[in-house]
Amino acid sequence: MPPSDNNKNSVDAFAPINTQTWANGRHKVRCVKVIKETWDVRTFCFMAEQPVIFFFKPGQFVTLELDIDNEQIMRSYTISSSPSVPYSFSITIKRIPDGKVSNWLHDNIEVGSTLAVHGPVGAFNCIDYPADKVLFLSGGVGITPVMSMARWFFDTNVDIDMIFSHSARTPRDIIYQRELEHMCARIDNFSLHLICETCENGQAWHGYRGFLDQAKLEMIAPDFMDREIFCCGPTPYMDAVKKILNANNFDMAHYHEELFGATPEGIAASAEESAAQVSEELKQQTTDDMVEVSFSKSGKSILALPDETIHAAAARLDLTIPRACGMGVCGTCKVRKLEGEVDMDDNGGITDEDIDSGYILSCCSVAKGPVTIEF
Secondary structure (H helix, E strand, O other): OOOOHHHHHHHHHOOOOOOEEOOOEEEEEEEEEEEEEEOOEEEEEEEEOOOEEOOOOOOOEEEEEEEEOOEEEEEEEEEOOOOOOOOOEEEEEEOOOOOHHHHHHHHHOOOOOEEEEEEEEOOOOOOOOOOOEEEEEEEHHHHHHHHHHHHHHHHOOOOOEEEEEEEEOOHHHOOOHHHHHHHHHHOOOEEEEEEEOOOOOOOOOOOEEOOOOHHHHHHHOOOHHHOEEEEEOOHHHHHHHHHHHHHOOOOHHHEEEOOOOOOOOOOOOOHHHHHHHHHHHHHHOOHHHOEEEEEOOOOEEEEEOOOOEHHHHHHHOOOOOOOOOOOOOOOOOEEEEEEOOEEEOOOOOOOHHHHHOOEEEHHHEEEOOOEEEEO
8 A cells, every 4th residue: 555645754854954053144044932041131042054063162143244224234242142052042132221133133134034044153162172071150141151151061962161150130030040940950960059239129139249359269169279160251250250260360371251141233334434534644645555355256446555454455346245353353344265375363263274265354355456346
């Protein structure tokens, strides 16, 4: 008896899927889940339209390419999920008062929404710094990269002694509290310590109160001097942590922090603003001082100033290369160099493999001579 259509469909459902592995670049993704973490924090889960294995180093980030009020805005967020969940990734975003992007995301991104992301990139990760004992320190929404690391270690059953300390404003502001408590209850190599700055009326709290200081750190991790430390949070929080560590002569080679936070509102300057900034310099230069930068796809070229970046030269031609950090960290502005040489002063936003393939970061690359860019 031939199989029924239902049986045929069941067999097809388990047929091999042609999956791809995530690599730094531009990707279209679709929101498949929105999770309310706290009263002002949501997690957005994304998948690709075509199956993609989203492997990244826990702690890395992506840059969202958004169209808000007919304006292209790039904003970077840490991946909060673990690569042990391979077919999706998540970002966790706090609604910031008067924050244009965070409010837009909370109000507009829902299941089914699509957008473009760039990445993953970032030097802040736990893969590149193996250790037997680690200390995760986080404040506020800075918990996201260290949560990705903790989830990875938990899911992969590694034999690592983990201490996780998180500081929040009040008990209702603790992100991932139930999941962290679950992890602490399930394995004996995970120790959880939560600190709340204050308690509001009607809130019960039996944990640490105030701010992380020397005394609390010694109670939370008596052997903190022997641990690999991963820290992320508001700048005052990280400054306080470093002050404590330096006072104890901690070897800062074993301290790692997330240097790349939310992209400042004004960092992605428009082409008109970029042109205005160099207009006076152009008047001071002769053509002998300049080098030609050509863009193959657009067929345009321009004489660039001696210290002018490829990105700024493109902007003067009204060519908009996507950019977020402007510091060579996020990798959003990556373009391929077809001919010529550049000086690239990046901060980890590009891989050696990309460089070997001819890619550069346009925001921090200056032409050394005639250069042709694939754009």
